[in-house]
Amino acid sequence: MKLVCKKSDLITGINIVMKAVSSKTTMSILECILIDATEGEIKFTANDMELGIETKVEGEIIEAGSIAIDAKIFSEIVRKLPDNDVVIEVNDETKANITCENSKFNILVKSADDFSYLPEIEKKDKITLSQFALKELIRQTIFTVNDADKNKILTGELFEVMGNRLKVVALDKFRIAIRNMELKEDYGNFKVLVPGKSLNEISKILNGGVDDEVNIYFTSNHILFEFDETKVVSRLIECSNYFDTDKMISNDYKTKITINKKEMANCIDRATLLIKEGDKKPVFLTIKDTEMELSINTFIGSMDESIPIVREGSDMMISFNPKFLIDILRVLDSEEVNIYFTNPKAPCFIRDDENSYIYVVLPVVQ
Incomplete structure (x- = not known):
């Protein structure tokens, strides 16, 4: 594999996927970023098994291939390089050369075969929002979520679609936050409980544009957010016993x-x-x-x-x-x-x- 990318494009891609790199794991592959250049485009992916992020990165593919590279080391190296084109080259599956101007790093990498790819999501139940709307929905509710609560239900936000209406609910033991908004069309009826940690990270990636859309797909186990050149997949929390907030x-x-x-x-x-x-x-x-x-x-x-x-x-x-x-x-x-x-x-x-x-x-x- 051999790629040429601008330093700024690499940093943009790294910043996006780093939010799904595991910081507490005994599996070293979960501390890696997958660099995949096998399908005519460069994609970075990180996956901590709860949250997975994939994003496209601008650059030239001289030789196709894929590797998994330690995210922290890769990030720190790229940030310290001169502001110029960066060449990433792998001659075997164990080491990568990262070169920029007169700087050259040779670091250990892992086989892409060991990496956990994002799950395939059936694109059936879907809604479309502006990035601005989604970012605001999260901002105005996320503060009631307690990621550390032993009650799993309190660590997530309920997304409930009722025809052309979306209701987002978050609560802790002392307060409830609810946001309602109208959707552009009738999307049917379904609800899921999304981990607050995932929503927090998604909010940091969204550009917040009023005219920029995000497509959200729901399944029984996962939720998929697609926007710009990025995909974010999160596991869901069981919500069959969620509180009936209307009665509260x-x-x-x-x-x-x-x-x-x-x-x-x-x-x-x-x-x-x-x-x-x-x-x-x-x-x-x-x-x-x-x-x-x-x-x-x-x-x-x-x-x-x-x-x-x-x-x-x-x-x-x-x-x-x-x-x-x-x-x-x-x-x-x-x-x-x-x-x-x-x-x-x-x-x-x-x-x-x-x-x-x-x-x-x-x-x-x-």
């Missing part, structure tokens, strides 16, 4: 406030200055007339601040973990937000009039 959401409320999102976020941010790491002191929201007073009292000191609101219903005093509120406020794009309260021991709901987003947060009960 109520339209009843005793108090509704409309508040400036930025003012509220900044106020909570200031309050957290008095919280030491590991301290679980809540912020208190006192809603009365046309103001909401936010206060906190910790071992360091106390703080209170009033914010103007538009209120419907009765007065209310309720407390929350400040992080849970600020996480939500930071991902919303609207200037103002509506917050609904039932009583001091019940969750609050943050949602817009169109129900394009719904966030549920449990209070801290004193």
Whole structure:
């Protein structure tokens, strides 16, 4: 095998597939990138058996072939090379020569036959979104996912397709994040639970273009994302016992406030200055007339601040973990937000009039 590629193109390809290189494994082949130039184009692939990524790389194929090369070593070598054409040449299946200007590396490689290729995905159940829409869906829900939770269901996000509607749900033990959006056509009905780790990595690869599409294919065991020159395949989490979040959401409320999102976020941010790491002191929201007073009292000191609101219903005093509120406020794009309260021991709901987003947060009960 012999290839000639620009350094910048190699780095682009490496950056994409590195997100699927295993960092904790006893199988050295999972620490490799597959370089495949057997079908008239150059493709880089990495696969940690949970997440697999394949992307095309610009370059010239002088001699076809394929190898598996240690991802970390390959990445570090390419980054340190001069900004010029890079020649990758393999004369046997054990060593590769990487040359750029006067620099030449000779490193051990593995046979491509040992590499775990991406699974073939049946392209049956499918939806199409803009890259911008998918990136936003992930950004506005991923913060509730806990990759380390022992309950596997809480480590993923539910993608539920209902005709021409897509519903994305993520939750932990204290809050729920839901995003709803209309699709361009009727795609039928199906749902899958996608690992949050996979969505996090996909979000980093997406360019976020409004006019750039991503095709998403669903099977019983895998989900496939195709966009630009890249394919991302992820294993799915069993979702037959997923929570019925519709039953957790109520339209009843005793108090509704409309508040400036930025003012509220900044106020909570200031309050957290008095919280030491590991301290679980809540912020208190006192809603009365046309103001909401936010206060906190910790071992360091106390703080209170009033914010103007538009209120419907009765007065209310309720407390929350400040992080849970600020996480939500930071991902919303609207200037103002509506917050609904039932009583001091019940969750609050943050949602817009169109129900394009719904966030549920449990209070801290004193």
